[in-house]
Amino acid sequence: MVTADKSENIQVLTRRDFVSDQEVRWCPGCGDYSILAQTQRVMPDLGIPRENIVFISGIGCSSRLPYYMNTYGFHSIHGRAPTIATGLKSARPELSVWVITGDGDALSIGGNHILHLMRRNVDLQVVLHNNEIYGLTKGQYSPTSPLSKVTYSSPLGSIDWPLRPLAVALGAEATFVARSLDVDPHHMVETLGRAAGHRGTSFVEIYQNCNIYNNGAFEDFTAKDVRADRMIFLKHGEPMIFGKNADKGIRINGLKPEVVELGKDGITEKDILVHDETIEDPTIAFMLSRMDYPDYPVPVGVLRAVKRPTYDGLLEEQLAQAVGGKEHDINELFRQGDIWEVE
Amino acid sequence: MTTLTREEADSDIVDIDRVTIRFAGDSGDGMQLTGTQFTKTSAVFGNDISTVPDIPAEIRAPQGSLPGVSAFQVSFSSYDIYTPGDRPDVLVAMNPAALKVHLPDLPKGGMVIVNSDEFNETNLKKAGYTVNPLQDGSLQAYRLFEVPIGTLNSRALADTGLSAQEIDRSKNMFALGLMFWMYSRQLDVTIKYIEERFGRRNPQVAEANVKTLKAGYNYGETTEMFAQHYHVPKAKLKPGVYRNVTGNEATAMGFLAASKLAGRPLFYGSYPITPASDVLHALAGFKRFGVKTFQAEDEIAAIGSAIGASFGGLLGMTGTSGPGIALKSEAIGLAVMVELPLVVIDVQRSGPSTGIPTKTEQGDLLQCMFGRNSVAPVAIVAPSTSSDCFEMAIEAWRIAIKYRTPVIFLSDLYLGVGSEPWLIPDINDLPKMEPNFATDPSTFKAYERDPETLARPWAIPGTPGLEHRIGGLEKANITGNVNYEAENHDLMTRLRFEKIERIANDIPEVEVFGDEDGGDLLVLGWGSTYGVNHTAVQRARTAGKSVSQAHLRHLNPFPKNLGDVLKRFRKVLIPENNMGQLTLLVRGKYLVDAEGLHRVTGRPFTISEVEEKILEMVD
Secondary structure (H helix, E strand, O other): OEEEOOOOOEEEOOHHHHEOOOOOOOOOOOOHHHHHHHHHHHHHHHOOOHHHEEEEEOOOOHHHHHHHEOOEEEEOOOOOHHHHHHHHHHHOOOOEEEEEEEHHHHHHHOHHHHHHHHHHOOOOEEEEEEOOOEOOOOOEOOOOOOOOOOEOOEOOOOOOOOOOHHHHHHHOOOOEEEEEEOOOHHHHHHHHHHHHHOOOOEEEEEEOOOOOOOOOOOHHHHOOOOHHHHEEEOOOOOEOEEOOOOOEEEEEEOOEEEEEEOOOOOOOHHHOOEOOOOOOOOHHHHHHHOOOOOOOOEEEEEEEEOOOOOHHHHHHHHHHHHHOOOOOOHHHHHOOOOEEEEO | OOOOOOOOOOOOEEEOOEEEEEEEEEOOOOHHHHHHHHHHHHHHHOOEEEEEEEOOOOOOOOOOOOOOEEEEEEEEEOOOOOOOOOOOOEEEEOOHHHHHHHHHHOOOOOEEEEEHHHOOHHHHHHOOOOOOOOOOOOOOOOEEEEEOHHHHHHHHOOOOOOOHHHHHHOHHHHHHHHHHHHOOOOOHHHHHHHHHHHOOOOHHHHHHHHHHHHHHHHHHHHOOOOOOEEEOOOOOOOOEEEEEEEHHHHHHHHHHHHHHHHOOOEEEEEOOOOOOHHHHHHHHOOHHHOOEEEEOOOHHHHHHHHHHHHHOOOEEEEEEOHHHHHHHHHHHHHHHHHOOOEEEEEEEOEOOOOOEOOOOOOOOHHHHHHOOOOOOOOEEEOOOOOOHHHHHHHHHHHHHHHHOOEEEEEEEHHHHHOEEEEEOOOHHHOOOOOOOEOOOOOOOOOEOOOOOOOOOOEOOOOOOOOOOEEEOOOEOOEOOOEOOOHHHHHHHHHHHHHHHHHHHHHOOOOOEEOOOOOEEEEEEEEHHHHHHHHHHHHHHHHOOOOEEEEEEOEEEOOOOOHHHHHHOEEEEEEEEOOOOHHHHHHHHHHOOOOEEEEOOOOOOOOHHHHHHHHHHHHO
16 A cells, blocks of 8 residues: 655555554453454555554453554543544544454443444444453453353353344444354454444444453354355345355245255245345344354355445534634624623 | 513512512423523523523323422522522412422411412312312412413413414413513513514414413403512623533533533543433534544443444543442443543432432532542543533543543433533633643653653544554553553552642642631532532621631542641531532541431532531531
8 A cells, every 4th residue: 555654655564564563462262362453454555654554442351452553542431442543533533443342342331332323334344353252351241252152251041132243233224244163364354344334334244253261153154165155255236155065045935034045946046045234124134143053054254235325424414514614703703692891 | 672661660669689580390391491481581681690400300290299399589680690509589389289288388477379270179189188278378478469360371372373282382481471560671672582582483383372471461461460560680790701500411512612622622422311411412413523422232331332433533522410420330440551532421309320310419429529439530521510521521531531531421410401601602612621632652652651741542444554453451561461460560550649639730729718717617519509608608708707618629639738728727518419429538548536417308408508517506
């Protein structure tokens, strides 16, 4: 990526320019290392000067990420990064703002704020590291942990029914909803790049392995040898075909998605659902968000990418209209209403 | 224009120097409008004025019920007044419920004007009267005037073509017209208001309102019910151009002014809460000045957005009441740790918890001083009158910007909704403020401090070469990197603490009204007790007592000379609408045996309450 800095020298930024001087302190083997590396890798391709990029996080292992990015960063308080990001983006709409969060930070304490961020469609990117556990506080269950999960705070198994981050995002009217996985670097780079390119709140869930407190949470379907058969890599405009031999597909049967085999029972590619990111109606995207292993292949990629005015865009528009290109007189405001003079 | 000059008036005009009127009626009766119109008219005439509304907590309680009573008290005078009056001289009661609720406050001999039409069996029952007070002699001790306001109003508007409901809704204007006559006021301010408010949308209603206003005035003039009416001459105010202003209005304009003076746009993140919502409404109406307002999903999002805006280099601020401060505590702590400029408005109301949303109190001082985990000091400023809100708003930003710190602007409901004349300043005469953003990468260190103020640089995103990370974790001195070392944490805690203490070098010393060299008693206050304390001390001094007054507008840090001043007096009295918060701070910091006077009624002190305590302490 090439940018011009203030002295008009052409600057070529690389991934290394985005690596900060801080020692990375995540546990060896943590999925966050990979997410960090791909996040750094995406930055040069944005075409944005480094000083205009801001990473804002809450609390959690994921939320340590800003310290490792050589950009402006704000490691804030638990669940509240969306609020700070909304204020920053509303104040400075020209900045590229990234909210880094986790399943606990965004969906437990931060549930309220993440909802409103998405419905407002503030033009920024949310990257949710979902490891289905509370890692930083050492192994309690989270709002995405499965029922019956045994943890330090649920020795007899969790009795909490879990949330699906993508389903929540769709319910909150998010205009861009996507999922990726820490073990597929190329997919992450592509997905994060798409997220950055979308005008509006881009919500990206990344399956992240916490090897200390919840090792292998996604391995059943993300492991290299089974991935092709147990996951589906969505591509806009292409039929939802998956499988090592590209012999399985998804079609809608009544109101449900159904896995079918190509070539069997007369099923051809024509019967397979074609992925369309741009449909206004989120029904199919919602179905995709609820497709779990083992009943379905787990979808990754961009589920939805629709256009809607952004909060920051509308704010600027409204303000510009009110200001009307004039300098308004504050003294006139002071003198509004009934005034009188004492001599 | 209808004017009553002294020459044209009939000979039964009595000159008096002060009158306090309380208008009271059902919340649908327009008492707030009536009160504010009377206030404006008096202000424009040239009286000094002071007001306090008394609004019901419900939006619409059942008609005619006791909880539905809404009142507005206005005191106007020919000399400097500092409060809206302990007790009214006149009670205008538009229905039995209003009479029931407010009569106890009227001294014997006071005037009661009732809308006799409303004193029917149904309304009397709703107000809890078993017998009609107009007939059972219970009002003998007062000067009672029964005026069939409803009937007279209907008659005046009989041929306007309006519906019975619309006609009934204008009866407050009849009452207002009558009161204008009673106190020799002009009608033109209100006529202008009616024309501006209704003239275009609904000229029929506008015409009707003007008609009944005049009818009320003429009724006073023609009827023989009122043997006397009154004239309150103009007050001697400092020369200049004035307008009436409520504390919340002054607050909004003050913060707008601050943004102009600092050359940075204002960002206000807020969540509606009584009694602070008006500040949000006012600022939302200032878009033409580039003010960005954000109605957040909750109190925490409101302050979060403000912190984000300040991080971005705007003047990020938020506003709320007591319960909202509680919600914002964690985020205020974050702002302390990241050392960003931030202003938080607290318009205090009665608590604890939801408390009484439409009543006043001073209960949040200690919450603002200490309500965060660990050692997280913030500066606190407190306006002392409604118009002082303007100046202290600017002062809040002056401190926040210069010291890179959160500042709490501690107001209260009484100041916020009460009003008084405001000497209008010229924005060009007010001192500018410099954000002094960091720009030089070669010398930039995120937590390197100014040697005098201990403030760190304000380095905003978009500035090349200054990329850095801030956050809630403890950080190393100078570099700002995350750091958990023991000695560093002690050092940083002390630096943050000392930074706030040093603000004392930069704020005015506290002044003494009375005997600067000392005396028997010092009455010390903060916030809205100013007017009451001042008047009580004035009266005590007139009676020859060795009493003085001091009032704090900076509560953290205190002015440098406060300790010295306190020690010059044998006793210190601190009247507070709480259970002793400034008292605790003063005793703790200065080892002075200050005594508190505490009332937590939801109303301000009366002058006589403070006066009584003063006399008790000096005799």
